Amino acid sequence: MRAAIATAADPDQPLRALTVGEAPEPDVPAGWTVVEVRAASLNHHDIWSLRGVGLPPDRLPMILGCDAAGVDPDGNEVVVYPVVADKGDPRGYSLLSERFPGTLAELVAVPRENLIPKPAGVSFLEAACLPTAWLTAFHMLTTRGRVAEGSSVLVQGAGGGVATAAVALAVAMGKRVYATSRDSGKRERVAALGATAVEPGARLPERVDVVIESVGAPTFDHSMKSAAPGARIVVCGATGGHLATVDLRRLFAMRLELLGSTMGTRDELAALLELCVERDVRPVIDSTYGFSAVADAFAHLESGDVFGKVALDFLH
The missing domain is CATH 3.90.180.10 (Medium-chain alcohol dehydrogenases, catalytic domain)
Structure with a gap:
């Protein structure tokens, strides 16, 4: 074969x-x-x-x-x-x-x-x-990020498989979605998916309830500063560097949750397939x-x- x-x-x-x-x-x-x-x-x-x-x-x-x-x-x-x-x-x-x-x-x-x-x-x-990148994004949003409890999401580094999936899924779930990319063409494509596309490090109109982080060191300070009180920062990768600096004062003062995440369960993959059909997202x-x-x-x-x-x- x-x-x-x-x-x-x-x-x-x-x-x-x-x-x-x-x-x-x-x-x-x-x-x-x-x-x-x-x-x-x-x-x-x-x-x-x-x-x-x-x-x-x-x-x-x-x-x-x-x-x-x-x-x-x-x-x-x-x-x-x-x-x-x-x-x-x-x-x-x-x-x-x-x-x-x-x-x-x-x-x-x-x-x-x-x-x-x-x-x-x-x-x-x-x-x-779906089974790797989209399942990872689904697990990050739903199980780890508890996006149902919030109304806004920031996705760092949109363009890659997980980040793009997170944008599309969060939009399908009815959330306000902000997404960063260094590439102006990718920002245009992110906007076409229904997100507000911004340059990396740009100040957002609001602090968000969930941050999807796969870039790492270059974006992590922005992720921390963009998080609302009690927000969940969910990390699945560090494509830009794994040695990020964490401001512990902001972490405890804002009651932030810093969560690692990888893949998802079989049942979550089945639920993701159902969501794709029900919300007509592909x-x-x-x-x-x-x-x-x-x-x-x-x-x-x-x-x-x-x-x-x-x-x-x-x-x-």
């Missing part, structure tokens, strides 16, 4: 560690099943894997990919939840492509309980964009590639000139 595989680790030029070619069909442990992949999407997690982060040499070669939608052996259209219980990992779980082969292949083996029915109104490509797809052009898709993602998700159509 065709697959996109990490065959080495290259911290400086990760795409040199990518091989696209034939791979053996997956082994199927007891309680697992095989999904015929119809669509997948890329994440920065895949780029980090190619750099060797979280994917040591003893696990190579490894089929990449966390996200997929496809068809199970009974002909059911399904979405793959990419989190697998894993006692060998200190987190208690791992993602597909970390210890078990990932989704960037024509076939992927997953635990049966990791399959969620794909709603008829959501395409394979749209569904394949993932923002930057570009779609046929599987034969998967190397080009990786190059585009690594370039950083992306707004939303980079998707793969296995039927082309």
Whole structure:
């Protein structure tokens, strides 16, 4: 079967560690099943894997990919939840492509309980964009950020998969949404999603109830200053730097909650699919590639000139 595989680790030029070619069909442990992949999407997690982060040499070669939608052996259209219980990992779980082969292949083996029915109104490509970035944003807003208790949200660094998802979801939930980006073109696209787009560090018209933070050091002071009393600052990444300074006086005086967040549960992914149907919200797809052009898709993602998700159509 065709697959996109990490065959080495290259911290400086990760795409040199990518091989696209034939791979053996997956082994199927007891309680697992095989999904015929119809669509997948890329994440920065895949780029980090190619750099060797979280994917040591003893696990190579490894089929990449966390996200997929496809068809199970009974002909059911399904979405793959990419989190697998894993006692060998200190987190208690791992993602597909970390210890078990990932989704960037024509076939992927997953635990049966990791399959969620794909709603008829959501395409394979749209569904394949949800399980990592969109689920992370949904979990940050709802479970960690308790956005139902507030009316306003700030999303730092809109343009990437998680941040763009957070903007679209918060707008769909009826919140006032502010989003920052250094790129004027991305600010225009954020505004088209229904948010108020501002330059990084700009003063907002109000302090917000929830901050979605994935940039880190360059934006964290702004996140703190933009937070209303009792606000939740939810952090899922640090793409701009992980050593941020925290003003503890503001933290305790404003009664702020600083919360780490990663991924979400299977039930939350099912709820996210329901929300997409009920509120008619769909993932923002930057570009779609046929599987034969998967190397080009990786190059585009690594370039950083992306707004939303980079998707793969296995039927082309």
